[in-house]
Amino acid sequence: MRPRHTWPISRVLAIAFCLLIILSVGGMTAFSLSTLQQATQDQISKRASQDIEATVERLRDQLQPARNQVERIAKLLSDKRLYPDEKSQLTDVLQGALVATPHINAVLVVEPDFRALIALQEQPSDASVIFSNEENNPVIRRAMTQARTSDEAFWGTPIYVPEVGTLINVVKAFRIDGEFAGFVASTVKVTELSAQMANRRSEITTGTFILWNSDRMLAHAKMTDPHGFGISQDKPLPLVADVGDPVVTAFVGNQFMVTDLFSPETYPNLKVIELPGRDWPYIIAYRDIQEFGQPVWTVGVYVNGEAFNAERWLLTTVGLAGGGVLILGIIAALWLGMRISRPVQLLAETAEQIAVQDPEHIEPMRPSRIRELDQASDAFNRMIAGLKDRAFLRATFGKYVPESVASQILENRTFVQEPRLRNATVMFTDIAGFTTLCENLTPAQTIEVLNDYFSAVVEPIEANGGVIQQYQGDAMLATFNIPTDRPGHADDAVKAAIRIEQILSERTFGPGIPIKTRIGINTGDIVGGTVGAGGRLGYTVHGDPVNIAARLEVMNKDLGTLVLISDATRRQITIPVEFEMMGELGIRGKQHTVTVYSILKHQLSHQQETAGDDQ
Known part of the structure; x- marks a missing residue:
């Protein structure tokens, strides 16, 4: 219920100015003390x-x-x-x-x-x-x-x-x-x-x-x-x-x-x-x-x-x-200041919460007896309601497209993302022996394991600037330096891969299931943009480097490795990582061979077994 009477801010300011006259004594006192002290110092x-x-x-x-x-x-x-x-x-x-x-x-x-x-x-x-x-x-x-x-x-x-x-x-x-x-x-x-x-x-x-x-x-x-x-x-x-x-x-x-x-x-x-x-x-x-x-x-x-x-x-x-x-x-100033400033403080505190907190958890402003503050509270509450609608749309939208793409769509107010050619690093991951693993699980347990697994591997990817492009069953595609800029994208991808393997070696998922995953990483020029027709659009990446990354992930199974990277990625790496050259290997569907390297397993875990043991 809104108050029946409100006060104009001009009356409040008039009272405040009267108090300022009293507070001016402080300035005069400080001036007098300073003058006396200066005179004493000069005399000495x-x-x-x-x-x-x-x-x-x-x-x-x-x-x-x-x-x-x-x-x-x-x-x-x-x-x-x-x-x-x-x-x-x-x-x-x-x-x-x-x-x-x-x-x-x-x-x-x-x-x-x-x-x-x-x-x-x-x-x-x-x-x-x-x-x-x-x-x-x-x-x-x-x-x-x-x-x-x-x-x-x-x-x-x-x-x-x-x-x-x-x-x-x-x-x-x-x-x-x-x-x-x-x-x-x-x-x-x-x-x-x-x-x-x-x-x-x-x-x-x-x-x-x-x-x-x-x-x-x-x-x-x-x-x-x-x-x-x-x-x-x-x-x-x-x-x-x-x-x-x-x-x-x-x-x-x-x-x-x-x-x-x-x-x-x-x-x-x-x-x-x-x-x-x-x-x-x-x-x-x-x-x-x-x-x-x-x-x-x-x-x-x-x-x-x-x-x-x-x-x-x-x-x-x-x-x-x-x-x-x-x-x-x-x-006197504190008493009046508290009565006047409390709504303003609430307004400022709520505004700060908007920058760091989900709008859903922000309480609406209370009405004020000061007319102008009451009008500001009402306008602010309407703004919070709009932000809650926008946050809900963004959160929902971000579950189906990369978060950075969702932000661009909301900012530009268009879903169509123009194709962009970028030199980027692509990562493919896939759970080793997932089919065999699912034979002993109920469908609900399978979903539980996958959600638990993806939550674990997504964290180091996003922490190193990666963007999840899509999930394919138990496989996942992530990119670095597209759609968002990431200058050291090759280093970021390798750091994310090492951290993923370390996390998987230290824990189990769902009802205590240990998981191993194979990772393929490649770097090259790829295109990212909106694809689809009519009302069914989606953001994805295309290019030969994407296909090579997928092939490298599969080759882990034959080579008994966990993480394979191409020579194109290795040449851009600046962080200290130990590699083992696996040779120049033929890629299915490619006329030319690719020089392939694996990350030595002692960097992935102190107790990691070979990736092919239970594939």
């Missing part, structure tokens, strides 16, 4: 970058004066305004350099014969100047070798001196009249850099560090002891792990937290690290600098996430408030 990135820039500037303030001094003294020597042999004048210049830059530890001038004049900051008196021969000093020898080939000032590898600790050094060669005449060098204590970090204060930064060659700690607030962390001449800088800063250790070990807080594309130099037992993750910002030579130095700062707790609380509040409104809107 900006302030961390500022701290890094401040650290780099202080690093330059510490180290650039040392470079400026060696370049100045080297130029005085190169311009002959100062001579290495004038020790008194040279001593005054070196001591003046130490006075001008008090954070420099030492300044020295070394000649090619390794005679050195060294001024030390720890002793600003005249005794602070040392004359020595550094020929046996490996650090000086290495610096001399590098200075000979360098015209620019360069930063050397950090060195450890037992009396003062680890030193950073800068070297500048000087040449007199174009000839190498020695180098000037100055050193800065690593502890000076670390002391700067220990005394530094920042609004957000928890720690600052400088890495050398990515795995050695060059400066850190903990490295104020010049002899700490097991440093020596062989190990002038401690490993990062030795310093005992778990955040930097995790950074060096690439133990980053997987999070979308800072995407690598937007914030390539920001990483998030989560340490066991800590309530908040750490955010690390870093920058690689190359102005102090190779390997590169990495300047980094890290921030405890707790510093942004207020911003997190704001994000949480906005999210909860927006989520509450959003949930209310979703509840």
